Amino acid sequence: MGERARENAGNVGRHFADFTRRDWEQSVEGGPIRFAVVGVGGFARNRALPAIKDVAATETTVLVSRSIGESDPVVDEYGVDAVLGYDEFHDGAATESYDAVYVATPNLFHRDYAESAARYGKHVLCEKPLAASAEDAAAMVDACDDADVTLMTAYRLQFEPAARRTREIIREGCIGRPVQIHSNFSTKLLDNFGPGHWRLDPDVAGGGALLDIGVYPLNTSRFLLGEDPVAVQGATNSWDPAFDRVDEHAAFQLAFPDGVVASCSTTFNGQPNSQLQIVGTEGSISIDSPYGDVPQEIVVECGDMRMEYTGPPVDDVVEEVAYFANHILTDRRPEPDGRDGLADLQAAEAVYESAETGERIEIDYL
């Protein structure tokens, strides 16, 4: 036990030594990948557009928006070739000017943009959740498969070094066999967006806290274990009238095929906070603020050994955009593909069903 714990601890140290390495990166020729960014709201302006500019292999050449005009400063800042309205985009305007789309619209519209992009032979990087329903997500997967274009779900968490290194040390057996995962993600939605926001409209968002931010504990659990839950149990509720149409709070259990159970919770109306812990038979890993802007301290325990890491921060949207481009240019399928996004939607819909019926719901993946 002492010997094994020391060996495990040594392996952990080896993985953390080169914390921010891009284990997925291959040398490329060609490029850049020219993006049409669809939906020029806060996320696009603050994160996606700067990231695309920052990545050598990508550039933004087209903006697609209902609301911006040629005089919007963002047009000059990124030197785009075209600014399109939504109908123009769907009608195939300026298709010679871009190779891929970054879909950053409200969830309901993801499907239409992805299907149009596929129709014009464009690759798709789409914000999470992949769609407002599993049905829509499945249609997106089919459309992109049929058109032979890449569909990637923008799970930026998967490009956080904390998550990638944690997965490596789990796979290496440093914490023994994983037993349980605990994770939560809470935010104060109304402080960030106000009461008229589309995330409060189930027709546009597809769901509430569970679908919007509960997808982080959900996807991260699947990512770390490399498995999909076979059954879920859950509970949702809403107290504040602002959330009378979507779940304000959600708590759910994911049962994985090898017996691991992940206990997750999320809320739109709680002190901003996130936590992730993986308990194994021989060790444990805890990450403070895994879903915040920058993961904070990582604590790894192997038997009696306790190690703390705080790695250098990365811009996870930069990592995600670089990953997307690198996979297109090397003709590889991204790991967070459309199927990954679809599986989360199926799991989330099963949690809603469990919350409604009180029953454990087994998932039959499409």
Added chain:
Amino acid sequence: MGERARENAGNVGRHFADFTRRDWEQSVEGGPIRFAVVGVGGFARNRALPAIKDVAATETTVLVSRSIGESDPVVDEYGVDAVLGYDEFHDGAATESYDAVYVATPNLFHRDYAESAARYGKHVLCEKPLAASAEDAAAMVDACDDADVTLMTAYRLQFEPAARRTREIIREGCIGRPVQIHSNFSTKLLDNFGPGHWRLDPDVAGGGALLDIGVYPLNTSRFLLGEDPVAVQGATNSWDPAFDRVDEHAAFQLAFPDGVVASCSTTFNGQPNSQLQIVGTEGSISIDSPYGDVPQEIVVECGDMRMEYTGPPVDDVVEEVAYFANHILTDRRPEPDGRDGLADLQAAEAVYESAETGERIEIDYL
């Protein structure tokens, strides 16, 4: 928001300033309470007997055990008046020599000792879980009520200052309305006890990890909220052949009447660890290692304010024994009474039923 957060933070500081105070203690006359300690195993020797000696208002006068003789060093060390076999105890030997019993036997035997004690008019302090089944626990409650003796469940966690101060600041509204609780408790049972241990026998223990250590997150959630869960969902499993008769791992959700959901998990075969977090609408509280020998760091967040506390440690068994004696001598009913222990057994049995059936189980408290 900023103003309220500052006010909340100030209230937190006030509660933590006198961290280890015994908010429950009243001045007493009379005593000491003379204990018969029933079941002289590791817990009694290492924790209960020293604690009873340490508390001015209590002393050990009788030992009840199958195995110790007059020559056992523990007899001299505590200067007891009598050493009884189990049958002698049940038959009413030396009843003039003790006022209360501390039941520290395996769970299955709690009921018989409590019933005998009640029959002889003795107060009962009984280790957790209160019994091997809710049925047994209910019988103990009735027997002690009928005999008008005190029955207290030995939830030492309730006497940890970290738990008591946390409950105070929740009640004061420092974190707004509680939304979610996350808690886990994992141990390596086989490292501590070996494969022949009674906790691996469901007939003696009444259950596995859920009943033995899952009761900590369960009882603590109830303690902090001052409410009982109305419904539970859960999953249990076992992988290691050593645990083929009891649950090796358990994960469960508790739904409280005001809408709080507690997500809890526990295992007999995981890296030793415990965590507790309460997320509220205006703040959160996290306790590292709440169920370990000494709670470690407490982190309280109120809006943008973050405070860390590490209070002076107490011996929680000393606190518990002192509380028990103080309540008997002032003729007050202890808060962790028999009903408290019974409620946990009903909730645990509901979790087992949910794990078996896959359904959310509503609890009809006795």
